[in-house]
Amino acid sequence: MLNIENLHASVDGKSILKGLNLNIKPGEIHAIMGPNGAGKSTLANVLSGRDGYEVTQGSINFKGQSLLDMNIDIRAREGLFLAFQYPVEIPGVSNMSFLKAAMNAKRRHREQTEMDAMDFLSLIKTKAKQLQLNEEMLYRAVNEGFSGGEKKRNEVLQMLMLEPCLSILDETDSGLDIDALQIVAQGVNSLRANNRSFLVITHYQRLLNYIVPDYVHVLADGKIIKSGNKELALELEESGYVGVGS
Amino acid sequence: MSNQEVKDYLDKAYAPGFITDIESEAFLPGLSEDVVRAISAKKNEPEFLLKFRLQAYRHWLTMKEPTWAYVRYPSVNFNDIIYYSAPKKKVGPKNLSEVDPELLRTYEKLGIPLREQEMLAGVAVDAVFDSVSVATTFKEKLADAGVIFGSFSEAVHNHPELIERYLGTVVPYTDNFYAALNSAVFSDGSFCFIPKGVRCPMELSTYFRINAAKTGQFERTLIVAEESSYVSYLEGCTAPMRDENQLHAAVVELVALDNAQIKYSTVQNWYPGDKNGRGGIYNFVTKRGDCRGHRSKISWTQIETGSAITWKYPSVILRGDHSVGEFYSVALTNNYQQADTGTKMIHIGKNTTSTIVSKGISAGHGQNCYRGLVKVLKSAENAKNYTQCDSLLLGSECAAHTFPYIEVKNSTASIGHEAATSKISDDQLFYCLQRGMNQEDAINMIVNGFCKQVFKELPMEFAVEAQKLMAVSLEGVVG
Ligand SMILES: Nc1ncnc2c1ncn2[C@@H]1O[C@H](COP(=O)(O)OP(=O)(O)O)[C@@H](O)[C@H]1O
Ligand SMILES: [Mg+2]
Numbered sequence: 001m002l003n004i005e006n007l008h009a010s011v012d013g014k015s016i017l018k019g020l021n022l023n024i025k026p027g028e029i030h031a032i033m034g035p036n037g038a039g040k041s042t043l044a045n046v047l048s049g050r051d052g053y054e055v056t057q058g059s060i061n062f063k064g065q066s067l068l069d070m071n072i073d074i075r076a077r078e079g080l081f082l083a084f085q086y087p088v089e090i091p092g093v094s095n096m097s098f099l100k101a102a103m104n105a106k107r108r109h110r111e112q113t114e115m116d117a118m119d120f121l122s123l124i125k126t127k128a129k130q131l132q133l134n135e136e137m138l139y140r141a142v143n144e145g146f147s148g149g150e151k152k153r154n155e156v157l158q159m160l161m162l163e164p165c166l167s168i169l170d171e172t173d174s175g176l177d178i179d180a181l182q183i184v185a186q187g188v189n190s191l192r193a194n195n196r197s198f199l200v201i202t203h204y205q206r207l208l209n210y211i212v213p214d215y216v217h218v219l220a221d222g223k224i225i226k227s228g229n230k231e232l233a234l235e236l237e238e239s240g241y242v243g244v245g246s
Numbered sequence: 247m248s249n250q251e252v253k254d255y256l257d258k259a260y261a262p263g264f265i266t267d268i269e270s271e272a273f274l275p276g277l278s279e280d281v282v283r284a285i286s287a288k289k290n291e292p293e294f295l296l297k298f299r300l301q302a303y304r305h306w307l308t309m310k311e312p313t314w315a316y317v318r319y320p321s322v323n324f325n326d327i328i329y330y331s332a333p334k335k336k337v338g339p340k341n342l343s344e345v346d347p348e349l350l351r352t353y354e355k356l357g358i359p360l361r362e363q364e365m366l367a368g369v370a371v372d373a374v375f376d377s378v379s380v381a382t383t384f385k386e387k388l389a390d391a392g393v394i395f396g397s398f399s400e401a402v403h404n405h406p407e408l409i410e411r412y413l414g415t416v417v418p419y420t421d422n423f424y425a426a427l428n429s430a431v432f433s434d435g436s437f438c439f440i441p442k443g444v445r446c447p448m449e450l451s452t453y454f455r456i457n458a459a460k461t462g463q464f465e466r467t468l469i470v471a472e473e474s475s476y477v478s479y480l481e482g483c484t485a486p487m488r489d490e491n492q493l494h495a496a497v498v499e500l501v502a503l504d505n506a507q508i509k510y511s512t513v514q515n516w517y518p519g520d521k522n523g524r525g526g527i528y529n530f531v532t533k534r535g536d537c538r539g540h541r542s543k544i545s546w547t548q549i550e551t552g553s554a555i556t557w558k559y560p561s562v563i564l565r566g567d568h569s570v571g572e573f574y575s576v577a578l579t580n581n582y583q584q585a586d587t588g589t590k591m592i593h594i595g596k597n598t599t600s601t602i603v604s605k606g607i608s609a610g611h612g613q614n615c616y617r618g619l620v621k622v623l624k625s626a627e628n629a630k631n632y633t634q635c636d637s638l639l640l641g642s643e644c645a646a647h648t649f650p651y652i653e654v655k656n657s658t659a660s661i662g663h664e665a666a667t668s669k670i671s672d673d674q675l676f677y678c679l680q681r682g683m684n685q686e687d688a689i690n691m692i693v694n695g696f697c698k699q700v701f702k703e704l705p706m707e708f709a710v711e712a713q714k715l716m717a718v719s720l721e722g723v724v725g
Contacts (some may be wrong), residue, residue, distance in 0.1 A: 040515065048680050051672065076682035088677040092695030101691060102681035110683070158681065 001027045001063060001166055001197045002047075009046045015056070016042045018222035024166070031233065032201045032209055034219035037242050040201045041085055043219070044170045047199075047238035049075055062166070077109035081164030083155040089187065090142040095154065098142045099124060099161055106162060127160045146245055148175040150197045154188045156187040156233035168199045173207040185210030199236075205237040276325040279303060281432050282710045285330045289399055302419035302429030309423045313397050315586040316591035316615040316647055317555050319528060322493050325714075327463075330429045384448070385536040391447045393477075394439040398466050401437035408439055412470050416499035416536045416563070424557075425532040432497070435466035440475035440506070440662035448707050465496040471506035475686060478509040478707060487517040494553075496531045504539030504566065510702055512560075517648070519598065521722070523582025523611070524553025532562035537569035537595075545572035546589065547703040549712050551719040554583060561590035561618065564626070571600040574700040574714075578719050579612030587616035588649075593626035593659070603636040605697050608644035610721045615647040622659040629659045637667040638696050640689070640723050690717045 002024040009017040016039045020193040024030050034040055036231065046053045047060070049072040060067040067075060090098065104114045128135055131153045132178065143151050154173050159167055169188070173181055188211050202210055208216070208230060217224045220241060273281060282303045286296040311321065331637050342350060388395050394405060402409050419429035440446050473475055481498075494516065510533075519526025528553075535544035547558035564569030573589035591600035606614040614637065622629045637646030648665055670692050678688035694701070694713050701709045 050676055072676065072679040073682055073684050074679050082680050084677070084680075088671075088673045090674055090677070090692060092694055092698030094693055098681070098691070101678075101683055101687060105682040105687065106682065162681070232402075 001028075001177055002067075002199075003061040004058070005060075006058040007043075007046070007055065007060065009042060009055050011042065011053055012104055017046065019058070020223055022217065022224060024197045024199065027192075027201060028215065029192070029198040029211060029213045030108060030220050031211075031213040031216045031230075032199065032224075033205075033216060033233065033236055033241075037220045039222045040219055041170055042153065044082055044085075044168050044199075044201060047075075047168060048080060061174075061194050068147075069202055073105070074109075078105050079161055079165035081159055081167045083152075083159055083167065083172045084170040085174070087143045087146075087151040087155055089144045090159065091144055093142050095239055096124065096138045099158060102158065103161060113151060124157075124161060129145070130160070130190070131157055132183055149177070149180045152176060153184060153187075155182050160187055160191060164194075165195060166197050166199070167191070170201045171203065172200075173202050173204060177237055178206075181207060182210055205233040208233045259338075269542065272308045273327050273328055273330045275430065277303075277327070277329055278356045281329050285431060285433075288330060289402070291402055292406050292410075294406075295402060298414060298419070299430050302426050303431075305420055306423070306426035306430055309426055309593050311423050315617075316613065316649075317557060317584040317586050319426055319555055319584075319638070320530065324427070327493065329354040329464075330433070346683070349597075370564070370577075376393065384432070386596075387447055387469070391444055392441045393444060393446055393449065394437065396437060398432075398435040398437050398468065401439075403435075408470065409437070409468070412468055412499070412501055414499075416501060416534050417497050417532050423531060428466060428495045428497045428532070432464045432466035435468075435496070438470075438477065439467040439468070440471045440477045442472040442475060444472075444475045446475070446477040461540045463494055465494070467496070467498040468501075469499070469508060470501045471503065471508050471542075473503045473562075474505040475503075476507045476509075478705060479510070480511045480708060482513045482515065484671050492526075492528055494527055494529045494531070496533075498531070498560075499683040500533075500535035500537060500544055502535065502537050502542035502544050502569075505541045506539060507543040507545075508535060509545045510535070510547070510560070511708065512548040512550075513704075513708060513715070514550045515547065515719075516713065517554075517583065518583050518719075519554040521581050523554070526583070527552065528555045529557065530555075531555035531558035533558060534561045534590075535560070535571070535625050537562060537564050537566050537571060537598075538567040539569070541568045542566050542597070543572075545703065546572070547572075547574040547700065548576070548587075549700070549704070549715065550575070550577040550585060550587060553585075554584040556583075556587055558587050559589055561592070563592045563594065563602065564600060564629075564686060565594045566598075567595040568597045568599075570593055573600075573602045573604070573618075573701075573705045576607070576697045576700045576716075577605070577614055578607040578716065579609070580719055580723065581610040581612065583610075584613040586615040586617055588616045590621070591631060592621040593620075593622040593629035593631070595625070596627040597629070600632075601673070602631070602633040602635070604633075604697050605700055606635070606637040606646050607640070607693060607696070608646050609640040609720060610639070610644060612644045613647075615649065617649045617651075619651040619653070622654045622656050622661070624655040626656050627646040627658050629656065631660070632662045634664045634699075636665070636696070638693065639667065639669045640693075640720070655701075686717075689720065689723065694721065699716055 004020055004022040007020040032040055046055060053057050055068055100120060107114060124138060125135060128138060133153055143154060146154060155172060172184055176184060213230055216228055216230060218226040276556050282299050286299055417425050471480060472580050500510060502508050516527035516529055537544050544562045551554050560573060564571050571591050577585045577587050579585050589602055601619055605615045606616055608614040616635045620631045635648055639646060646667055650663060654662055674692055675688055678691060693716055704712055
């Protein structure tokens, strides 16, 4: 699914990622943990192709293609999805029409016909219900006036609708109470399939009780300094990141 | 007849003499008192109208072209303009296959029905078999309701007393340079009269669209809504309109009596000039509504995407107590377009309320200026105004300017003003792209979101078209 080799990336000339390697196979869930400022969001941004993140070395292979040669929107249509750490507000654009545009962009890319309006409506309502999102939120402007938790659940709603093959969740659990956390986790788990992969960025072990990862990696100073199975998350919880790599 | 004879006959019928005949229906360029008299005579106008035109002309001579607007253009030579030409029997394209494919492509994108495409592209009238009957049906329906609706010239002959009573009572010919010029030489326009207690049985939009292609250079529109009547009127259309006349100076007057309501929507898409700013219409318009009666309401909604230069301030005089004035505007300037637009809300009556929502979008080298006046006179107890004016910049060569003027003579007034200028944020764009939309669709979506508050004031069918129009007008912005 995704193979990152010796990735070096910088922002504003400042080197952030310094030789990162990561291989995610179809069906796997990988968790990335690490201290603030380690470069976790930078990795997510590089993968999704955000402007201002310059790759200075290394390669990324996504489903057999060179990811770095693809534009942001093409990556998305090929099935790479980023659940934003800070979801963006778009005044005047309803959540519903935003998602419809996204769905149809992807469908056109796959040479499918646009989705029938009624089918779309019933699908989005079902998914919203699953995430315990009030139906009224579908008609509000994208993320405008949403609470922190609503924004995060809205990201997961988009993910459920778009059914990406690689989902990157950047601290989707931050700021969620335990109920919301379980809802989000349940949403992710419902997408789990042997042709889909997840990269879950988090600070807290507790999310991984609900989304059980196949691998846990520690990212510090721009590199993965340790990898392990889900037990590693528990270790980190006890001992912290200090001294992990040594 | 032999073939040769037939051919000779036909050649004769279309000989140059015939064309000269048509041409002679147009005056020589230039303006003088004689020209004004001749226009009036050609149209067989009653004495009062000639007098009105002459007074306007004499006043115009004493006036100077305004220079305060934030627009720049080479000065207009008013003696180069032909002030009267009879409706030309245009030899248009026979069908759509003869029409500029570029134009058709745009119609297509706007989703304009085929029949209307033909009208707009000026396909010879007899080819557009349906339009006449459609228009007639509308007319009958309106007549049944007692609504008078037709061309201004028609009304001058059929209802001179109404014209005499209301013409120039909202926009006097002394008002400004272009209004004076229009009053002297106006060609034609629309007249609409809704009698007491009548709710106009249909949006006057559909009808107008079919007739839109005929609008002239100096258009004059007058709408009178009697007590407790209602009308929704739509001027213009989303299809790009070409016209050989560079200067357009229209005047629109609205009168609302007690409890009457007029909703006036405009979609202005005159030719904006090319990418380098060559050509394009100068659109200098005076639009004003008079809430003459108590609890009357006048709403202006405008989508301005066309013209090289737009200079217009649809205004409301809130004379009646409890009257309401509204102005919702989207003005988009791309390439080298310039717009100086806004409104005036003049509060005279007690408990009068006005709302102003202005959305300016600048792209390319576009210059977009909001200019608005909120004036509360001493008599206007408890006047309320809310103004919101937002600007959106696409790119770094364009500009937005805001000139809000507020004059309050009564301390009970409450005035609220919010203004914001923003660029389409990289974060918003990235968010859309990450969801798979391409850059163009993403920008259109964000721009349409920005305009939402105004679009929702438009009649339903036009709200949809307006969105598409924004997309077409912004084409090429994404580099
Ligand atoms: N747009 C940016 N401009 C400048 N520095 C940035 C930018 N984004 C991230 N950084 C810097 O890169 C480092 C890694 O940040 P980030 O990837 O957000 O860390 P994490 O998500 O692991 O907390 C930090 O030192 C941060 O200050
Ligand atoms: Mg982060």
